[in-house]
Amino acid sequence: MQRRDFLKGTAVLSLAAAFPSAARAEVVFAPKPGAWRTVELVTKLELDKPEGKMQAWIPLPSVKEDEWMRPGETQWTGNAAKVERVRDPKYGAEMLHVTWKDGESAPVIQVTSRVAMRDRDIDLSKPGKAKSLSDAERKLNLEGTELIPVDGIVKQTSDKIVAAANAKSDIEKARAIYDWVVENTVRVASTRGCGIGDVASMLKSGNLGGKCADLNALYVGLTRAAGVPARDVYGIRVIPSQFGYKSLGAGSANVTKAQHCRAEVFLEGFGWVPVDPADVRKVMLEEPPANLGINDPKVVAARKALFGAWEGNWVAYNTAHDVALPGSSHPKLGFLMYPQAERASLLLDCLDPDKFRYALTATEVKSS
């Protein structure tokens, strides 16, 4: 640490001790595009209790964006009979399809991907020159999915939010829906995995609790229903937050349960804009000392930033919905964010990595 930085830090500390309100003013959550960071993400899968026909599907980082996400090389080792890199035809989500020979006694595969990423921060004060969506892209990102309908109660709710906020432009609608999701949903610690994302069910039941795949799917559904293109981005947290938000980064190199879904909204002139209302609720629930109020400075800072910015400490897998697993007769998955596998033609519970078994680790690769 530079001496000047150290002195700055001590000054803040002393001030904080003397004047707690001054400490609150120091809360910073401000992702800015800067240096790229590279991680090596390793997925190791060993099928427990091998039996009959066995195959697996491992999501690969397949979102390529020049400004913030550059997937690199993927390599694998193991004892599979066949390994094939396949791509979902509709959304382009990539996965490794792994097949073992029947009766393989210890099926195993280890997949290593390198990914470079950095923060995003879109200046929403004035439109830029971002390219418009093609008609096909616009249609794809406005349509309903199996779990995210854009009619019925989703459309009715969206219309009410937009009308209550008197939102006219796309950016006003997108922000009004963001604020509504932040203010009306709740993160539920007991939700398995990242949730299911059954948006109509959430709205009909009035139970707006869940995790990122629920809360951000709700954002996407309501925004699409308002006629503004939006999409979920499924991925995984890989390194800690550089802003000191424990809840918004990987807690250790073991990221087996660090999957996280973010969202984007497409605003003409700005392009795809990052949003993450689910993480605002996560900060409220988890950031020490926990159960923060919506006006807590840490929450306020995260809420302000997470409409238009996000931190590059997370790897994006894909933006796919209703994903068919090639070679499987199992119905389509709502999304592909966890490793999947079949044993004796039965899909394993991807939310139970210890029984499945799989583990993910992430290590930052320092540039030499």
Next chain:
Amino acid sequence: MLLAVFASASLALPAASSPADSSKTGAAALTVWSGSEKPAFSLDTLHGERRDLAALAGKVVLVHFFATWCEPCIREMGSLQRLSEISQDQPLAIVAVDVAEVDLRVRAFFEKRPVDFAVLLDRDRAVSKAWDVTSLPTTFVLDATLAPKLFVEGDLDSHPEILTALQSLYPTAAGRNRTHSAEPGRNQSQQPGYP
């Protein structure tokens, strides 16, 4: 909880006597069904045995759509089990239909919370779509001819009048005989997987 329902079994369900009335019976949505018939279905049990809804004709059938990720559904499952135990002598069948989950996840769920009624797997949502289920939990109560009579979106627990409603739908002895005569040789109480 449904157990409490049985203490208040004298509660009436006025709308139950007017099945054409689809108005809701209070703030919560216990609704007398006036919509169309629901299509028959055939689904696998937790261990892959095929079961037909049609085999339950002659009983009142409570078809309960749920998922293990749905918190109200988890609470509800215990109540349904108590209803099943208390209704052993009644012509009532409970059928829980899990919507779009991995078999092993549902199996693990019921290993921890065993029930004595049928649990079926709607793996691809085909049945829940055909029945227009858009929210979980959702429950339909069918009469002995398998015609839907009541409909609840959300907690069944919050409807103490459900027991009275079920009782009002139980077929008379004569009615049961007529139903059984249409299916010679069938003994509903011995249908495997349908206690």
